[in-house]
Amino acid sequence: MFSKEKIKFFICVLSLIFFLNGVTVLADEIDNSKSIDGIKATVTDIITTNEKNISKAENEGGIKEQQVKVLINTGNHKGESIIILNSVDTSMSNDFLLHKGDEILISIEETDGNIVKAYMYEYARDKYLLYLVLGFVVLMILIGGIKGLKSIFTLGVTVLAILKLLPTLLLRGYDPIKTSVVMSVGIIIFTLLVVSGSNRKTVASIIGTSCGVAIAGVIAKIVGDLTKLSGYGTEESQMLMYIPQNIKFDYKGLLFAAILMGALGAIMDISMSIASAMNEIDDANPNISTASLMKAGMSVGHDIMGTMSNTLILAYVGASLQSVILLIAYKVSFIDIINQNIIATEVVRALSGSIGLIASIPITVLASGMLRKREIEKSLDI
Known part of the structure; x- marks a missing residue:
């Protein structure tokens, strides 16, 4: 009555609907919470704007003070209009001069349920980010079809696992190395099985990705110990010492987990690309020898290797570019x-x-070749 592909399609659609519904419910819970921070408001009027010079020096700038009327859109005071004072240091790039119609986040102080004071601390950007996400989802479905839908589903699960499950486990005191390894393997198997199904290229991709990530992790651990990396490389890592949970983190372990997660996507991409290419070559020419197929796989790997390595390195360089410029x-x-x-x-x-990415190439090629050889031997025995 219904083909397997149609059943899979409906399952993916339903899963995506439940996922998006969960995100919407979570967002509504956050917006309607009793917290006095993260309240959304819209600027309805600019009452006054005054400028005060704080120094006669040319580069010192000044202070601009705005009296702004805003309409509160979320929280317990939704629908109320209040006037806030917005002070802008013109010499600082992270201060904001408001305009009518701007959507902002405000923090309020209240006594007995009445607002005493409120101030703006950030623009509300989530709506436009949501539009960007929806554009990405639509494009994936239009171009990728059912596979695009599967990719969105696995991406959603992966994002939830990394942004929700992993931090929760680490905050409960779980070992970051063991936790990240188990989660990486789980993400690899889940993603590749859902996207490509249970077949030879999926198994080869899982083997190649798992081995590549393991190699990246081992090298990171060894070199990290030799170079005595502390794991305190960023302000965020130092701020973790003062979180209310009073957890003594293994900062080297956190660094290991970050490296593992950072390399996972690129290695998975290259392993699946090689396994898929070898599978297509085999389908187009079933009489090709396993040795020739593996040679073709390595040729594909050579072409991918340079660009993917550049992608990975440039991503990390971009993340620390400001520090390099400063130095x-x-x-x-x-x-x-x-x-x-x-x-x-x-x-x-x-x-x-x-x-790890480079190492995954010959491992994926070897795994794909051996699995194909095994299939041929089994068919001959039959």
Whole structure:
């Protein structure tokens, strides 16, 4: 009555609907919470704007003070209009001069349920980010069809696992190395099985990705220990020491987990690309020898390797670009730059991930070739 593909399609659609519904419910819960932070409001009028010079120096800038009328859109005071004072330091790039119609986040102070004071601390950007996500989802479905839908579903589950499940487990004191390894393997198996089904190329991809990620993790651990990376490379890692849960984190373990997660996507991509290409070659020419098929797979891997390594390294360089510019601006020597904890961390992160990516190529080719040879031998026995 219904083909397997149609059943899978309906399952994916229903799963996607439930996922998006869950996100919407979660967002509504956040918006309607009793918290006095993260309240959304819309600027309805600019009452006054005054400028005060704080220094006569040319580059010091000044202070602009705005009296702004805003309409509260979420929380317990939804529908109320209030006047807030917005002070803008014109010499600071992270201060905001408001305009009519701007959607902002405000924090309020209240006594006995009445607002005493409120101030703006950030623009509300979530609506436009949601539009971007919806555009991505629509494009994936239009171009990828059912596979695009499956990819969206697996991506949603992966994002929830990394942004919700992993931090929750780490905050409960679970070992970051063991947790990240188990989660990585779970993500690999789940994603590849849902997207490509249970077949030879999926198994080869799982083997190649798992081995590549494992190699990246081992190298990161060894080199991290040799270079005495502390895991305190960012402000966020240092701020973790003061969280209310009073957890003593294994910061080296957290660094290992971050490297593993960072390399996972790229390695999975290259493993599936090679396994899929070899499968297509085999389908187009069933009489090709296993040795020739593996040679073709390595040729595909060589072409992918350069661009994917560049992608991975450029992503990490981009993440630390401001730190590099800062060090160069103060004419810090190359030796001092490369030995900075944050820079060394990014170098280890980028190169260990790239090594894992490169290693996954011959492993995927070998796995795909051996699995194909085994299938041929079984068919001959029959």
